[in-house]
Amino acid sequence: MKDKILKQITDYYLNSRDFNGFPLYNFDKNYTDLICQLIDEDKVEVLSSAFVLNPHIKTLRLNIDKEEQKKEVINKCDSVVLYPTEKYLKSLNINSEKPFTKMLLDGQEQLKILFFNIEILESYFQDPRYEVFWSDYRGSIVVADEFYDDNLEGEYIKDFGLGYHKEKLYEERVVGVFLGDLADLSLNAQLKWKINYLDHQQDYFINGGFYKNLILGEWVDEVSIYDAVLDEMIVINNMCENMDIPHLFNKIYKPHTFEKPEDYRIMFLPTLKNYYGFMLALEKIIVHNINYKTFTTVARFIKPVERKDDKGNLKRSLQMMSEWLKQNIRTSENIDELIINPLKSIRKIRQVPAHEIYSNQYDKSLLKKQNEMILETYKAIRSIRLFFVNYPGNRDIKVPEYLITGENIRVY
Structure with a gap:
């Protein structure tokens, strides 16, 4: 019995x-x-x-x-x-062709997190048959509606998270996926993920936000620095309205949503192509998005600058911004060093793929360069907001608490 x-x-x-x-x-x-x-x-x-x-x-x-x-x-x-x-x-030695289904057949837990080479995500991002929803430390993969009947219905990852090597930390990003989600994949999809399965699984750990949210069911109060930049831009434009000058940024992008430029995110594969793609997105969002009319408008307590130089040539937006800030703000800070130079760096790097033929390269140091670039960009945009807050009435403009404290802003 x-x-x-x-x-x-x-x-x-x-x-x-x-x-x-x-x-x-x-x-x-x-x-x-x-x-x-x-x-x-x-x-x-x-x-x-x-x-x-x-x-x-x-x-x-x-x-x-x-x-x-x-x-x-x-x-x-x-x-x-x-x-x-x-x-x-x-x-019982139960056999199965599906490697992750086999792990459940052997009694392993559904929410066990398995780690994979992060490069597997690039194959989904570059394939128009899939839609990848990404929010800085977690995401999901679905088949685009028009391709759902193309034998791809077995490729659906409800949740994947960003992970790291315990010793190399942010120098080596990996992707973590629940065993339960992997076991639901088709045979071909499971084999595809199995190829990217990392040895020494114990050497990796999942991002804290992913664990808190999906394992512990807790609210995550961390904010990605990529979203923080966009939030700062919104506040700056609101302050411009109070100052009776045109918005500093022509277009505003929605933070904390999936409605952001495709390459405005961390790189999953550290190649020159992906790095330049990120720089192009950053240049469009920040530098190319600057409204020169902000600097030529007369307003209370604000002196405009000329659109043209002494030779009659049109000034570039960053040149106008530099002159305008120095003319209207009293500070001991070096404005060019704090704000203008980091933004010029974006434009300078962006010009390489625009004007030169280059060979794509795989280089892990690009991950660090991307982190440094987004940090410098955030400091520049935040500094503009901090200068603007001193204008009469701008202290009444609502600013997200996390931007004021800066405590929960993360570079994933």
């Missing part, structure tokens, strides 16, 4: 759609003693509402004391659910 009970629990787990546990109330007789013996023999384990929110799916490895498990069975507590143990399942 004990073997029959174990088989019933095991068959239910293996044949259920989501590798569900067998509810204790499904037994038509009282098998408490036999189930407790199976727990002692490491063949059956127990989840209940006393241990987890949803005991019908084994989400995490909990290592619950056996006596506590047996107590739930003896007391027939609410939502007692039985599972074959990982040790017992592995002894």
Whole structure:
């Protein structure tokens, strides 16, 4: 009878759609003693509402004391659910062509995070058949509607997160995915991800925001520096309205959404092509987006600058900005060093792919260069807002609290 009970629990787990546990109330007789013996023999384990929110799916490895498990069975507590143990399942040597489905067949937990070479994401970003939604530390992959019937329906990743090497940290980014999501992929898709599976999984860890949000169910109050730049631009334009001058930026992009320029994000593959793509997006968002009319408009306490130089040539926007800031702001800070030079660097780097033929290269140092560039850009844009706040009435303009404190801004 004990073997029959174990088989019933095991068959239910293996044949259920989501590798569900067998509810204790499904037994038509009282098998408490036999189930407790199976727990002692490491063949059956127990989840209940006393241990987890949803005991019908084994989400995490909990290592619950056996006596506590047996107590739930003896007391027939609410939502007692039985599972074959990982040790017992592995002894069955169940075969499967699908490598990640095999891991669930062997009893591993659904929310186990597996780590992969981050380059696999590039194949999805560069393929128009997929839509990749990315929000700085987590994202998802879906098949575009028009291609859903092209044998791609098995490629759907509900959640993936940014991970790092424990020693190299931000110098080596990886991608982490829940085992449950990977096990739902088609055979071809699982094999594709398996190729990018990293050895020494224990050397990697997932981003804290991903863990807090999706594992612990906690609210994440961190903000990406990429969104912080866009929020600063919104505040600056609002201050311009109060100053009765045209918006400093012609176009505003929505932060904290997926509605941002495609390459305005961290690079997944550190190549020159991707780096220059990022610089092009940054140049369009910031430098090319500057409104020269801001600097030629007369307003209260504000002196304009000329549109043309002494020779009658049109001045560039950054030259006008430099003159305008120095003319209207009293500060001991070096305005060119603080604001103008970082923005000039964007334009200078952007000119390379625009005017030269270059060969694409793989270079991990580009990750550091990208981080340095977005940091310098943020400091420049933030400095403009801090200068503007001293204009009469601008202190009443609403500024997101995180921009004021700067405490939760992250470079992922």
